[in-house]
Structures are given as C-alpha cells and as structure tokens.
Amino acid sequence: MPKIEIDELRCKGCGLCTIACPGKLVTMSDTPNSQGYTVARFTGAGKCTGCALCAEMCPDVAITVFKEQKS
Amino acid sequence: MPKIEIDELRCKGCGLCTIACPGKLVTMSDTPNSQGYTVARFTGAGKCTGCALCAEMCPDVAITVFKEQKS
Amino acid sequence: MRHDVFIAGYGGQGVLLAGNLLSYAAIFEGRNVSFFPSYGVEKRGGAAMCTVIIADGETGSPVVGHPSVAIILNQLSFDKYAGKVKPGGFCIVNSSLVEAGESALPGVTLIRIPMNQIAVELGDARMVNMVACGAYVAASGALALPSLCEALKKSLPERNHKFIPANIKAIEAGAERVREHLAG
Amino acid sequence: MRHDVFIAGYGGQGVLLAGNLLSYAAIFEGRNVSFFPSYGVEKRGGAAMCTVIIADGETGSPVVGHPSVAIILNQLSFDKYAGKVKPGGFCIVNSSLVEAGESALPGVTLIRIPMNQIAVELGDARMVNMVACGAYVAASGALALPSLCEALKKSLPERNHKFIPANIKAIEAGAERVREHLAG
Amino acid sequence: MTQVFGRSLSLKDVQTHFCPGCHHGSIHRLVADALDEFAIREQTIGCASVGCSVFLYSYFNIDVVESPHGRAPAVATGVKRARPDRIVFTYQGDGDLAAIGTSEIIHAANRGEDITVIFVNNTTYGMTGGQMAPTTLPGQKTSTSPYGRDIKNDGAPFKMAELLSSLDGVAFSARVAVNSPKNVLSAKKLIKTAFRYQVEGRGFSFIEALAACPTNWGMKPLAANERVGSEMVPYFPLGVYKNTDNL
Amino acid sequence: MTQVFGRSLSLKDVQTHFCPGCHHGSIHRLVADALDEFAIREQTIGCASVGCSVFLYSYFNIDVVESPHGRAPAVATGVKRARPDRIVFTYQGDGDLAAIGTSEIIHAANRGEDITVIFVNNTTYGMTGGQMAPTTLPGQKTSTSPYGRDIKNDGAPFKMAELLSSLDGVAFSARVAVNSPKNVLSAKKLIKTAFRYQVEGRGFSFIEALAACPTNWGMKPLAANERVGSEMVPYFPLGVYKNTDNL
Amino acid sequence: MSCRQFVKGNEAVAMAAIEAGVRCYFGYPITPQSDIPEYLARELPGTGGTFIQAESEIAAINMVLGASATGVRAMTSSSGPGISLKQEGISYMAGSELPGVIVDIMRQGPGLGGIDASQADYWQATRGGGHGGYRIIVLAPGSVQEMYDLTMLAFDLSDLYRIPAMVLADSVLGQMKESITPNPRPGCTLPSKEWAVRGWADGTEQNVVKSLKLGDGEMEKFHWEMHARYQLLADKESRWEEFRTDDARLIVTAFGSTARISRTAVEMAREAGMQVGLLRPITLFPFPKQAYVDLSRRCKLFLDIELSTGQMIDDVRLSVERDTEVAFYGRPPGAGSLPTPEEIFEQIRKVYP
Amino acid sequence: MSCRQFVKGNEAVAMAAIEAGVRCYFGYPITPQSDIPEYLARELPGTGGTFIQAESEIAAINMVLGASATGVRAMTSSSGPGISLKQEGISYMAGSELPGVIVDIMRQGPGLGGIDASQADYWQATRGGGHGGYRIIVLAPGSVQEMYDLTMLAFDLSDLYRIPAMVLADSVLGQMKESITPNPRPGCTLPSKEWAVRGWADGTEQNVVKSLKLGDGEMEKFHWEMHARYQLLADKESRWEEFRTDDARLIVTAFGSTARISRTAVEMAREAGMQVGLLRPITLFPFPKQAYVDLSRRCKLFLDIELSTGQMIDDVRLSVERDTEVAFYGRPPGAGSLPTPEEIFEQIRKVYP
Ligand SMILES: Cc1ncc(C[n+]2csc(CCOP(=O)(O)OP(=O)(O)O)c2C)c(N)n1
Ligand SMILES: Cc1ncc(C[n+]2csc(CCOP(=O)(O)OP(=O)(O)O)c2C)c(N)n1
Ligand code: SF4
C-alpha cells in the first residue's frame, strides 16, 4: 500500500497539498503544532496511489511518499 | 543667381560639403585658417542651384545659402 | 508616575496591536507615551516584540533594560524576556503556550493566564492580545479599563470596529482573571 | 645638472611626441626624467602642453613654475606660457604661427624659428615638432643630437620608423637654425 | 516500502523562514532537484540576492556568495570568469532583478555569461513588506501603490522572460509557475533544462518563476496560490521563449 | 537675395569644440531646427549627459541641467514631473545611454515619461578617448578592445531603437543617420516627429542617430562619414521602429 | 491636545515634508524607512505632488536633482546601502549648488548588515561619502517631534544655503511612535530661486545647472566660496541641546537615539548624586564646535557615546579645548540589541572623576 | 638599467597588477585613469587573465566581489564619480571580509568637476565613503615607481588582512612618465584562502561569503574584531617618508603629488637656510600616527598642504602632540592649475618661525 508521511514540524498548514491530491486524501487538521500552524493530515490510508502530487506541491518539503517497488 | 557663403572661421575642413554638392561646386582649399584647418571654398559662382545640400551636410553650420525669392 | 512594559510573542499574535492599544489608552488619559517595536530580518519574520512607556512627564529612553512588567505570549519570548523584568515587577504569561515554573523568576510576580483558551472560549483565537491587555491593566493599574475600550476605536482600522464589543469582552475577561489570581 | 622645459601647442602639432622624444634621449644618456603632460576636458581637446625635466639626480617636482626653456608652437600657447620662462632662460617660438615682439620677454632670449615653413620645405608639415626638438637641443645643450636620433626609435611606433631619416633631417634643420640665430 | 519522494541532497534538512504557502520553498526545491539530477552540487556556487531568498546558503548544501541588491548577475559574472569550471547561478526576486538590477541582468545576458538565472516573480517586494515591484500587475494595490498600480504613472509590468529573449547572448529563456502539480512538474523539467544548458556550456539560461506571496498579497495561502493562475498567468504567459537546442 | 539656409535660432552662434567631421554638430543642428519648428525654444529644458555632448548649454539657446553619466533619463523625469508644462529632452551618447545608463533609459521609457531622448550612437566612447561602447561593432578595434570586439567575451552590440520599441511606454522610436544629404533630410523629419509627440503629450519618444567619430575611429572625416553607411547602417538599419500615430 | 498625533518617526518625516511643501518625492523601498515612501504614496498625490517609486536609489537621487533644478522642493529617503548608492548624485547636487533633502534612517552595516539601529553612517554623512570634497547639512533628531521639526528645517536650510540637507536618524527613531504636534510651516523668507531652469518663457536669462567647472580659477573659486558658506553655516546654524551641564564634572555627549537613551542614564547619575550633564549636537554638520569649546572650558572630562566603534569622537576631540579628556564608549549594536540606560550609567560610573 | 622602463603612472599600476598575479580586472572608462584598463585589455588576456569592460562602475566592483570571493586576485580602477558609485560594493566587500584592490586616480569634484588633479577624495577613501562603518587600506604613491610598488603591496596587504585596499593617486601621478624598475613580486607568505567559495569538490566545508549578520552578538563581534585588525594594521603596516626632519623647526606634511612638489619647496627652503623638513604619509589608512607623535615631540610647528580645502588636516591634528601648531595651506586646484614649488616655498616663508 503506498502511503505518505507528513512532517508535523515542517508543515506550515498552507493547505496546498490538499488541492493537489486527486483523491482528496490530504486534509487540514485543526490542531496547531508547536509553532501554532494547524497542520495537514493524511486521511487516505489504503486509498493512496503514491502519485506524490501532494509532495510535489508542498513548498516546505514536509511530505515523504512511500511505495512498494515493482519487482 | 543662388549662392553660398562659407564662414572661414567656422569651417573645420572636414570636407563633407564637397560630397554633398550635386554639382561638385564646393572644393577644399589648401590654405589653413587661424586654427590650422584647411577650409572649403565655393567654386561654383553661377552654377549653384541653391539646393542647400552642402549646408544641410555641414556639421559646423558654416554654410549660408542665398537665393532670389520667386515673386 | 512612569510605567514600562514589554510585550512579546510571535508574529500573528497581535503584539504590536496590543502595544498600540495600551498607547492610545494612555494618550486618552493625557499621559505621554513612547511605543518602540522591534522585529526580525528586514521587515517580516517570526518574533514580534514591543516596549511601551507611559509617563506623566518625559518618557525618556525608548530602550528599557528592565521593565516593571512583561506580557509574554509564547515560550520563545518567555525564555528571552521574562528574566529581564525588574525585581518587584510582574510577568504576565500566556499559560496556554508557555511552560513557566514559579521559581523561574525570583522576586517577580508570575501571573499565568491561559489566554488562547480564554480567547477560544470567547469565540476568536485572535483575541489573545486583548485578553493580555486586560490582564495588564488589572495587574499594573497603569490605566483604567474604560480608557482601553475607548482606545480600541483608534487602534483598530474602521473595518474592524464591528469586533469592538467582542474585544471589550476579551479585555474584561483578561482583567477578571488577574483579579481572581491576585485574590487567591 | 637639471633642465626643465615647457612644450606647448595645439592638438595635432605633436607636442607630446616631442616631449617623449626629449625624454627618451635623456634616458639614453642615463639621466633621470619626468615627463608631465596636461590636456583639456576629459581626454581630447584643443591645447596640448607638457613639461619635461631632465636631471642627473632626483627630478623633484613634476610641476614647474618657471622653466628655463619653453618651446612654443602656436600663438595661444605663447600668450599663456612664454611669460613664465625664468630670467636668463630661452623661449623657442614657432614664428610661422606666433607673433612675438622681442620686448615681450625681458631677460629671456627669444629664439624665432619658422617651424612650419621649415617642415613644409622638408616635405612634411607634421614634422614641426621635430624641428622644435632640434632647436631645443642646440639652444639648451641639455642633450646631444645623436641621442635624439637614437630616441626616435623608442618614441615612434614601429610602423613609423620609415620616417626616421626624414625626422632626423628636421631635427638637424632645427638645430642648424638655432646655431645661425645664436651666431648672428 | 521504499521512499519514492523525499528531500533532495542539495537541500538542507531544515525549516525555512518562508511564510506558509510561499512559493520560494517550491522553487528552492526544484533548483535543488536540478543540482542533484546533474550531480553538480559540489561544483556549484550560488549567488544569493537581497530579498526573501537572501538565506540561500541556509537552505542549499552549496557554497554561496551574497550579492548586493540587484547585482547578483555581476557577482555571478565575477565568479564564473574566475572559476569557469564551476556551475554558477543567481536566485533573484523581481525587485532585485527587474528594478535596481536592470542594468546588471541585461548586460550579463547580453554578454552571454555562462550562468543560470532563477528569477522569482511574485509581483511585489516581499522582504521589505509588499511595495510595488516592476512586475506588479495593473491596478494591483501595494503599500506604495495604495490606489493600485497606475500604468500612466508607473508604467506597465515588465515581462522579463520575453525582454531578455531578444538579446543574442541568451541561450534559453522560459517562464514557469508552481501553482499546480502539473505546473510544478513542467517547471521541474524546464529548470533542469536551464541548468543543462550551463552544464553543456551553452551560455546564459533564464527561468522566470511566477510565485505567490500570500503575506504581502494579504491573502490566505490557497487564495494566493489561486491568484497565480487567475491573474498572473494571463499577463505572464508560461512557456519557453527562447531555446537554442536546434541551432 | 534672401537667405534660404542659415543657423536656427535655438543654436548659439559660436564654434563648437567638436572635431572636424563629427556628426554631433549635425545632430545638434537638427534638434535646434525642431525646437524652432514648434517655437518651443523658450519652453524647453535640455538634460545634458556626460560625453562629448556635455556642453549642450554652450550651443543651445535653452535652459540646461547637467546629468551624471547615464542618468539623464532620471534627471529628465524629475524635471518633467516638476514642470509638466515644459518640453524636456535628453541628449546622450552610447556609453552614457546603453552602458552605465541602461537601467535609467529602460525604466523612463517603460514609465512612458513624456520626454524626448536623442541617442547618439558612434560605436565608441568619444570623450574618454575611444574605448569600447555597447554599440561597438563586432571585430571593431578600440582602446579597450585592442584585438577587436569579441562577441564571446563582450556580447553583441545593442540595438537600442529596437529594444526600447518593445516597451509599452514608448510612443515613438526611430533610427536615423546624417551621413548623406538624403539621410540628413529624413533625420530632420523624424527628429521633428519625435518632438511633435511630446508637444502633443503622446509619451516617450526616442531617436537613435548613427554618428561618425573620426577622431577615435582614427579616420579622416570623409572616411568616417563613409563608414557610417558602409558598416553601421547594415548592422543598425535606419527607419521607424515604433509609432503610435495611427492608434 | 486635539491636534496632537501619535505617529512613527518615519511618518513624522513624511508629514513634515508635505507641510514644508515638498512637490516631488522619489525613493526606493528599504527597511527601516519604507514608511516614508508608503505614507507619501498615500498622501502626496492628494496635495498635487508627485510620488514615484524609482527603479533604484540612483535613479531616485537623480530625479531629485532634476526636480530640484526646476526650483521645486524635492526629496528622497533611504538607508545604508541605498544612501551609498546616492553618493555620486549627492556629489553632483553639491557641485551644482542644488538644494534637496535626503533622509537616512540608519541601519547596520557594512554591506547588507542588518536592520537594527546604527550610527555608523556619521562619517559618510558629515564628511561627504561622495567624491570631490563637499559638505552637506546634517540634522540629527532625538525624538519623533524632532523628526518632524528638523525635516521642516532641512528644507529651509537647504534652500537658504543651496546645499543638500540630510536628516540623519536611525531605526529606533524611525520606528518608534510618540505624540507630536505637527507645527505649521514657519514663515521664513527665502531667496527666490533665480538660478532654476524654467525655460526662458519665464523671462529669465539662460539658466544652466551644472557641476563641470573648466574656467580659469572657476574651480578654486567654487571651493573657497563653499568653504566660506560652511563657515557661515557654523556661525549661524549650529544647534545643540544641553541638559544639566551647568555644574557638570562629566559631560556625556551623543546624538540621536543614543542621546535620548543617555539622557535617562544622566538622570540616573544625578539621582546617584553625580554631577553629570549631557551635550547633544542637533546639527552634525555644521558641528556645534563652540558649544564644546565653551563647555570644555568649565568641564575637563567628556564621555562620547556612539552606536559605532567611534566616528563623531573625531569631531568632539577636534572641538574641545586641548586639555580636555574625551573618553569613549562605542557600542556597535547587533540584531535586537541596543544599549540600555543602565548600561550607559555603568559607563558613567566607570569614568566619573 | 636595461630592465628600467619609461612609463606612465597608470601603466605602472597595470604592470604591477599583472606581476602581482591579478586574474581578473573589471572596470569602466574614466579620465584620468583609462590607461589602466587600456593596458590590461592589451596585456591581461595574454597571461590567461580576464579583462572585462563592465557596463558600469557598479557592475565592475560587484564583479570584483564575485571573483575575489572565489579566492583569485581581482581589481578595479576608476576616478571620483566612478569611485562614488562603487561605495556600496566596497562596503559589501568590507562586510564580507573580502580582499580586492581599488585604484582611485583622483580628479576634481564635486560632481563632474574636471579631470585635473585633486586630493579631495581623502575622506571618502580613509573614512569609508560607504555605509555601515568600516575602513579600507589606503596607499598613497608619490612617484611612478611607487605607483608600481604600492599596487603590488596593496594586493599583499589586502590578502593578508582580508580588507579591501585602495591605491589613492591623482592625475599628476597617473599621467606623468618616469623610468621605473618593475620589481618582481616579492616572496611573501600569505594565509591560504580557506574562506573562498570553490564548490565543495575542493573538499572544503560549505563556504559562505556574506555581510548579513543576524546572530546574537554577531555584529558587535565583527565590529570589534575589525577594530582590532585596524589597530594591528596601524602597528605593523604604517608607512611614511621623512626628508630632513632631524633638525627641522617646521615640518611640511603632504601626501602623493603634493608631497612630491613640496619636497622641492623644502629643498628651496633649505637652500635659503631654513630648517624645514617633510613628513609624507605613504599609508593614509592606517595613518602613521606614531611618526607625527614622535616628530611633534621635537618640532612644534607643522604645515599641512593638500589639493583641497582641508581633509588630511583632521588626521594630522588628531595625531600630533597637543601643544603642536598645525598650519594649513589648502589649494583646491583648478583646470590646468597646480601649486608650484615656488608657491609652496612662499607658504613656508609665511609660517616659518
Ligand atoms: C541597495 C538596496 N536597496 C534596497 C534594499 C532593501 N530591499 C531588501 S530586499 C528588497 C526587495 C525584495 O523584493 P524582491 O526582490 O521582489 O524579492 P522578494 O523578497 O519578493 O522575494 C529591497 C528593496 C537593499 N537591501 N539594498
Ligand atoms: C560615473 C562616470 N563614469 C565614467 C565617466 C567618464 N566618461 C565621461 S564621458 C564617457 C562616455 C562617453 O562616451 P559616449 O557616452 O558614447 O558619448 P560620446 O563622447 O561618444 O559622444 C565616460 C565613460 C564619468 N564622467 N562618470
Ligand atoms: S503543502 Fe506542505 S506545508 Fe502546506 S499544508 Fe500541505 S504539508 Fe503542510
């Protein structure tokens, strides 16, 4: 199952990733991080295709994407 | 008879007027003026049409052109 | 009588607005004021801090080494400025975001107010600075509450005047908390 | 022994080349030289002037108030510089272009040489400066004629070396005239 | 599970000071990707300009020279002429490049200096608090155009990608945006092309990247990102304005 | 007998310091003619630049402000904004306008300042003794390009009339020459047009005049005049590059 | 009280400029002075004036040169790096005897430095950072009210003496807010600007504004004339403030924000029973030499305090009586750090006789 | 003698730069220094170096900044107006601790002024015409040979102390021709340029060349470090020349061309039996204070002579013993006019005790 990880400490809560994900699998939480930013959250466990568009879009390189390697 | 007058003191002897006159009526003398410039001379008395091309060409506005007014 | 106060937090917490509010209130009371902001690189950036001096006579140096009061809205500011408060003074901290042990400041009265919580309860997290101002007025007695409410007109842009009533509530809530705190 | 000379004329008369020629001749003789040119607005322009100082010891100030000799190639320069020659000195003027009354320079030997005329006779009006240099050497005795001829190699760009013989003639002609002049 | 997307080597693993939603972050990342792609990180010298991107050295794992405001192209010229074996790029804002630095960019481009210029056009002066830039759009309100940019008084916004293309010295010129995944991907491609030109010693390469400045536009990040597409792209069309590949 | 050609009123009756065959003289005369034509001599303020034309005030019967090298367009902007009722022009050489003054000319043009710029392109720095200019032709030897201008090192010559035409603020842009009676006559016409634009408040008007610098070209006046046609015109084509008459 | 206004120092400068009748402002953004162009962008057009955000500081100062040459009041403002870029233009204005006001809200340097306060542009301002040997009038406000009053004065002095005038403040004074009374423009009679370029239609002779001087003796004459004018400035326009100097055994001297901070330190010293006074130069050029001469007759110990490693100290040493000691406390400030009254009081203690 | 060459001062500068191993020259034409770029345009490429005629003086100084940041020797040259334009760049170089050589062949100002000699850029050179508070090394040649030798020295000192160095001469020294011995580059050991940007391939850590200083205390530290470095310069690198000062009752002091002229005047005075000496500072920054202290112990009367209305006079007054009188003869020169030895001798006569 492909998945993404969002680094809470790097996320500034801009929300750009939310419009990037074709499956709308990234949404904004309302819990502020230590800097007071309300960070993004991955809500698509299982549905993520690993297209990495959210990560491409993130200005703060807060998203890492994982996928099984085809073998 | 149209004619031109060349101001000896203003002429710097560049010779541009000589290539401007269709009738080749302006030529260079070899007598230097007070500044050591060998000035241009009008040699076309009678043949000048008053076209003023020599004057148009002179960078030092050293040439004045005269003509009868049509009446 | 001369009062000086540090107000510190991060950009977005309304530190400068709070400073302006106190300044206008003092002016409303006919006092002399100098307000001195300072901020990070070029113009924008993280930390925001300002000094307000209220005096009946000359305000003197805009730079203050040891203020009698500090209003601290976040942890970073606490670590940087709380220690500067002069003995006998107050340190009003936003306990929603600041970890502050009593012991931290010998000789300084620590007043903990959960400003974010209060602001959120009152319906707008951005009113943290208003809560703080109310708390300051109650704690220092430097200004009268009504002057603060008056000053809102001057310190807020026209388009935000509609929020004045809400802000007044926040100011009063801040003041109220201090009274409780000092009471018990 | 220290010799200083002004050389002045208008641009195109080869004033600076003359100065360089005398300088190289002196260097050839193992003397110290300083050559100081000065000209009009920014780089180009009418008047050209230079000072050459030839000394066995230090050349000292490049700026000279009253030279022992002046070489004057045109009227303007005469009016401006001739008067500066120190009493007992020479003033060598290009009489082809300069009106100069004996009386003009009390205590200064005036040497009139029709340099343009001589140059033209020798076939090239541009050699006025060479005639002048010859005249200077003969009048001042500051340098030996052969050194001057040697110096031509250094002061003329390669492509003009073909003119050296002609220039030597001009130099000698200038020197000759002075001898005559001093003789009678 | 293997990581298929992460931070490029050339980018330090630190948080930037950029505001939320600021496109400088994205553009930094794409430049870093290009350095990784050609494995030139250790041959690269960056010329930082004065603007919100002044901290280039804090975010890139490369040697950096700070340039006075607007002079990065002159500084880069000095660097490249002294070290022709190095990859040299400037990273400049619109105030830096198109206002105070007009002369330096035009002459470096005309000389065909073998450098890459990353030009971030966010229609405002970010670092100094949102004053009018040479690229501020007609009618756009800024702190020094409070009634909106007035073409009659202030002139029209400069289109640098087009203007520079007209100079012989320019080998490659393109305008990109990072306001959508699609644009990010083509921006990535073109930024790599720009650096490829330098790797191949093809001469001056120029990238104009349209960017959002939520803070000084007074907009939320998503709205600012939206504006790039709705207002900027129509005035500053994306695309390649010059390339000398098929020369 | 009546005089059919003589000195224009706007031109002082004095000898210039220009070298024999220098085209600055001709261009001065044509500008003076234009001032006479529109009878604006007494409303005109000239902005002299730094170059062989620095003595503008000695030759024109008008008020003149001296500008630092390259800054005449900025000075003219100040003059015109302070006195919009006046006719304001700059007279600049190619070093002045296209090298050190690049930024000022481009931004004044882009703002569409209502001024007229007379740009004298003689492919060299005249006043300082013939160094390379931004307009020096490929291969041309000058005191700072002793082996000939090398496009790879120095870039290609700037074509200012074309470059400026691409800016919205520019209302009129043309290139003229004064190397033949025919060209003098059309130059006269176009210079008048440029001033007409300002008289009519039409915005920024620009004239690039190709000129001979016999002294620094190391040529006799006739040969230099010849070179304008044989070498310059082919690289710098004459003509009108922009006009907004039929707008 | 009604007419009093609570404003930033930078805004006070802009308000004064409008009251002084400035017709043209040309500038380029730079922290910590951008409030000045921002205020004028809003307010100047309404008064019929011109606001242009120039493409650079160089363009801005040359636009000022052009506008000023026509006789109108024109100004620009900037900080460190931008002021350096204006030096050629300022030199041309000085050489052309053009008035004009330049505001320098000092920040840290050299180079990009930082945006916090500094006084290290003292030499650049008072010695002429530009080429060729000239001085400009330099006024150093010590409060927001003075930011207003001295900007007004700068325009008048500049017109009166035909010398560019600079208001030299720093980010403390530019950014701090205080209540000021925006005094109306004082009625002061100034010579009409016969020299301005206007186009002859105004019935003038040809006017030429230039700095090129090639006539015989023209350049020497200019320099000695200006030298005399500087002397006149020193005699008639030197301004300073004294605070408790009468019985002082130690005189602290400082300008601008530093003087403001020092004054509080002097009060602390007085409370501690020390006889300490303060001498604050208000005009930095002309430097109020006479004040130093007079005070150094009575008091033989001065303490010069600057936000730098020492620049004004030269003028102080060159001004005081020869037998006077001048101590120095230099405090090049860093990011977010400024000297406090306590800190300066400490220095006073150290040197107090 | 064979290796001696008869060259202009400007050419001597260019020859020395090449001998010093300059890799990059960036400049813009301006009289009276254009011989420098013209010589280097001819000769530098042949040595594998880079010559670029920059689009402006500003571009030139910033190209120098960039080249110097990579660790190579780079230089520029100009005169008055161009040097003013370079002030921001010089300030950045100073703030970034970059070496680099700037040659200023002084002409008249302010503004466009004129092309004849002047010494009125003394303050601009020695006080930092740029913003932020910094000094640069300033060397003042007095002969064509020194134009060569001090240009060589400028590169070494600049590299050694990481401070930009200026060769400050004027059109007299730039234009006059004398025979010089083009000495080979002296073997002098310099620290390797660890700090230079090279790309990490050279196995260095990340190197950053910058002037922005925002760290806590970073800026203060920088200023005090530089202050100490300036002190070190004063102690180790002060240079001056004395001529017949031993028994002098009057000491003439002047630099550059003026010193050269004054020396002849001093000889005239000696011939007239007056005990007059000459003190010529060779380094203007560091100013050779100690020489003035020592001489003013013995001789209580100085006569300062400058081609200006007085600038170095401040440093002279600040350097001599307090009981020393310093007379002044200012001579802002005009078109085609320079002080003669006779003229200066006259002044010596006037003040001689
Ligand atoms: C000579 C000079 N002038 C002005 C400034 C102030 N300044 C700093 S950044 C900047 C412009 C920033 O805008 P931009 O270049 O568009 O970059 P951004 O911050 O928007 O990325 C200015 C004017 C300066 N540092 N130096
Ligand atoms: C700031 C500055 N840099 C350089 C100069 C020297 N300078 C005077 S005129 C000139 C250029 C002249 O060439 P151009 O502009 O082409 O005019 P031209 O003389 O050929 O008519 C230069 C570089 C100067 N006066 N000021
Ligand atoms: S784009 Fe990045 S920074 Fe923005 S919300 Fe998503 S994860 Fe956070």
Ligand code: SF4
């Ligand atoms: S064109 Fe004019 S200056 Fe030239 S030769 Fe003819 S008359 Fe004389």
Ligand code: SF4
């Ligand atoms: S101010 Fe604008 S450009 Fe600067 S970091 Fe913030 S969003 Fe980005």
Ligand code: SF4
């Ligand atoms: S140098 Fe050239 S441009 Fe200058 S006056 Fe002579 S010919 Fe004309």
